[in-house]
Amino acid sequence: MAHSHEHHHHCEACSHEHHHEHHHEEGGLKRQLTLIGITVVLLIIAVLIEKNLNLPTWQLLLVYLVPYLLIGHETLHEAWEGITHGDAFNEHFLMSVATIGALCIGFLPGAETEFPEAVFVMLFFQVGELFEGYAEGKSRESIAHLMDIRPDVAHVERSQESGVRSQEDVSPESVAVGETIVIRPGEKVPLDGVILEGSTALNTVALTGETLPREVSEGDEVISGCVNLSGVVKVRTTKAFGESTVAKIINLVEHASENKSQSEAFITRFARIYTPVVVFLALALAIIPTLFGGNFATWLYRALMFLVVSCPCALVISVPLTFFGGIGGASRNGILVKGANYMDVLAKIGTVVFDKTGTLTHGQFAVSAVHPDHCDEHQLLHLAAHVEHFSTHPIGAALRDAFPEEATDGCKISDVEEIAGHGIRANVEGRLVSVGNTKMMDAVGAKWHDCHHVGTIIHVAIDGEYAGHIVINDKIKDDSAEAIASLKALGVAKTVMLTGDRKEVGELVAHTLHLSEYHAELLPADKVAHVERLLAEKLEGSYLAFVGDGINDAPVLARADVGIAMGGLGSDAAIEAADVVLMDDKPSKIAKAIRIARRTLSIARQNVWFAIGVKVAVLILAALGIATMWLAVFADVGVTVLAVLNAMRALKV
Numbered sequence: 001m002a003h004s005h006e007h008h009h010h011c012e013a014c015s016h017e018h019h020h021e022h023h024h025e026e027g028g029l030k031r032q033l034t035l036i037g038i039t040v041v042l043l044i045i046a047v048l049i050e051k052n053l054n055l056p057t058w059q060l061l062l063v064y065l066v067p068y069l070l071i072g073h074e075t076l077h078e079a080w081e082g083i084t085h086g087d088a089f090n091e092h093f094l095m096s097v098a099t100i101g102a103l104c105i106g107f108l109p110g111a112e113t114e115f116p117e118a119v120f121v122m123l124f125f126q127v128g129e130l131f132e133g134y135a136e137g138k139s140r141e142s143i144a145h146l147m148d149i150r151p152d153v154a155h156v157e158r159s160q161e162s163g164v165r166s167q168e169d170v171s172p173e174s175v176a177v178g179e180t181i182v183i184r185p186g187e188k189v190p191l192d193g194v195i196l197e198g199s200t201a202l203n204t205v206a207l208t209g210e211t212l213p214r215e216v217s218e219g220d221e222v223i224s225g226c227v228n229l230s231g232v233v234k235v236r237t238t239k240a241f242g243e244s245t246v247a248k249i250i251n252l253v254e255h256a257s258e259n260k261s262q263s264e265a266f267i268t269r270f271a272r273i274y275t276p277v278v279v280f281l282a283l284a285l286a287i288i289p290t291l292f293g294g295n296f297a298t299w300l301y302r303a304l305m306f307l308v309v310s311c312p313c314a315l316v317i318s319v320p321l322t323f324f325g326g327i328g329g330a331s332r333n334g335i336l337v338k339g340a341n342y343m344d345v346l347a348k349i350g351t352v353v354f355d356k357t358g359t360l361t362h363g364q365f366a367v368s369a370v371h372p373d374h375c376d377e378h379q380l381l382h383l384a385a386h387v388e389h390f391s392t393h394p395i396g397a398a399l400r401d402a403f404p405e406e407a408t409d410g411c412k413i414s415d416v417e418e419i420a421g422h423g424i425r426a427n428v429e430g431r432l433v434s435v436g437n438t439k440m441m442d443a444v445g446a447k448w449h450d451c452h453h454v455g456t457i458i459h460v461a462i463d464g465e466y467a468g469h470i471v472i473n474d475k476i477k478d479d480s481a482e483a484i485a486s487l488k489a490l491g492v493a494k495t496v497m498l499t500g501d502r503k504e505v506g507e508l509v510a511h512t513l514h515l516s517e518y519h520a521e522l523l524p525a526d527k528v529a530h531v532e533r534l535l536a537e538k539l540e541g542s543y544l545a546f547v548g549d550g551i552n553d554a555p556v557l558a559r560a561d562v563g564i565a566m567g568g569l570g571s572d573a574a575i576e577a578a579d580v581v582l583m584d585d586k587p588s589k590i591a592k593a594i595r596i597a598r599r600t601l602s603i604a605r606q607n608v609w610f611a612i613g614v615k616v617a618v619l620i621l622a623a624l625g626i627a628t629m630w631l632a633v634f635a636d637v638g639v640t641v642l643a644v645l646n647a648m649r650a651l652k653v
Contacts, residue, residue: 032130035071036123042067043119050115057106057113064103064115072099072122091311094275095125101304102629108297117629121308128313128637131644149207149225149246151190155182157234172241181235183228191224192244193235200231207249207334207583225249249336261323261340263604267315278310285623298625305622308632314611318643319604325650326600334583335593342579345562346597350542351534352492352590355527356499356509357394358549359566360587361474365398369453372468380468384460386413387426387435395456398472421523434461437502441466454504476509483587484513490594493542496534498527527556535561547590564590600650607643614639
């Protein structure tokens with residue numbers, strides 16, 4: 001019952017390894033079970049000796065001390081360590097005081113001996129420790145199993161002394177960027193890279209929860225952690241292992257438990273105040289009735305029971321374990337939650353703000369119409385593609401895709417200038433070509449006219465004269481409508497879309513998806529302003545989530561209560577800035593994340609109330625003298641075991 005107990009919270013790093021060394025080592029479990037077995041036998045022998053031989057009390061004590069020290073030496077040692085380190089009030093301390101007290105009661109005048117109780121308390125406490133270590137190990141294991149994406153080996157092609165290229169099997173950590181690796185069918189992709197030759201299907205289920213394989217061939221990116229299914233491929237690595245998707249994800253999941261949720265933080269504070277209070281109450285319970293003529297032995301026994309029951313193990317263990325399980329269950333579904341604190345926030349989301357491009361829509365633009373004014377279509381596309389040559393924006397990519405000859409026709413481009421919120425202008429073969437929106441046209445004095453097609457309209461002007469426009473469209477994702485519907489079903493009050501795109505396009509998407517409000521033609525700074533406004537308007541106790549695909553959304557992701565990024569398998573800025581990452585770009589996963597968070601919180605809440613309820617009941621019985629030490633221990637360990645079992649439900653989604 002030690003894991004992440006109150007006194008370890010000041011050193012996050014060791015809170016997990018600290019106490020369970022003796023369970024997790026290979027054979028540690030066996031050793032513990034053997035100890036428990038031997039103790040049970042010795043305890044039975046001791047009871048038989050007590051019943052059949054009329055020994056003096058102190059000799060009897062020696063008989064019981066053998067099993068007591070055998071099973072309790074670790075607990076006593078932990079308690080002593082706690083006292084010497086100034087962290088006296090831990091559960092080892094409570095157990096030690098209660099059992100040593102029980103051993104001493106027999107020496108008081110007119111009192112029964114309580115030796116078997118003392119040994120039994122220690123025994124049962126160790127059984128609880130064992131079980132809990134096992135349960136925690138299991139939940140970690142199942143997460144490690146979900147995240148079974150860590151590649152073991154990379155086959156690198158390297159030149160030998162003799163100049164012959166041969167394959168070496170090395171650990172993924174030692175592969176440099178730009179080296180060529182070979183991935184055979186059935187192997188995990190060890191590092192992010194680009195396919196040089198070959199084609200195959202990748203199974204991405206461990207990363208995205210997506211069961212359909214992805215077909216990839218030459219020139220496509222591959223992401224570490226996927227499994228290569230069918231063909232042999234050669235890949236040029238683009239990132240070192242530490243920077244690869246797989247390393248980042250493993251890192252995120254392993255550190256997720258460091259961000260304590262409000263529920264966890266509350267329990268830590270609770271335990272820090274609660275334990276000393278209980279110890280002083282127990283002292284009062286032993287001393288005060290005796291002053292008024294009560295039997296000291298009787299009241300001491302009750303006080304000791306009070307101590308055993310009061311141990312807050314069930315809470316301190318089961319709540320962090322619940323969050324740990326919830327985070328693991330979410331990652332199994334391709335939802336990475338970066339900390340337990342975001343679980344609290346996700347469960348209470350009242351406003352979801354979406355970026356349009358790449359979030360609700362695919363973000364793969366394609367030219368759907370070309371309307372030149374006084375040149376031919378070929379010419380218009382040609383100029384636009386040249387101006388957008390260096391653009392990283394999806395629209396630039398769409399224009400380049402529509403005119404593939406652009407890269408090879410040898411036109412001279414100079415003075416490329418990007419104007420935020422307007423477009424790009426450049427000098428192509430001596431003519432100043434401006435490509436952008438209507439603001440851009442107004443700025444250069446070109447008389448533009450609108451288009452009857454709905455889409456993103458890119459206007460082109462040559463030397464300040466209007467040359468025509470190109471219509472570009474973006475497809476709404478298949479599950480966007482379902483995503484919005486399921487958010488509304490979960491009681492999310494507001495769904496808002498913010499986009500830099502034209503009003504008509506924004507309106508079409510917002511209308512199709514039944515969003516509650518939308519704002520179009522925004523610059524990145526406007527998005528932050530809108531989010532600030534929505535944050536100010538939200539109801540007390542509810543939170544705002546922003547969902548974006550991250551290239552230019554990092555500031556807004558960071559500003560929202562919870563930033564959700566479309567992980568798109570790889571946009572780094574988003575994965576860094578966001579609190580939750582959806583690995584497969586499906587907006588419908590947001591509702592799933594909220595459902596998982598709500599379930600996790602409700603399991604944590606059940607554990608808190610159940611544990612406190614049982615404790616209070618047994619404490620009252622103990623103070624009234626109805627409960628026995630056996631019941632007290634059972635209440636403590638039993639509640640912990642049940643709470644841990646309940647916590648493990650959080651893993652199953």
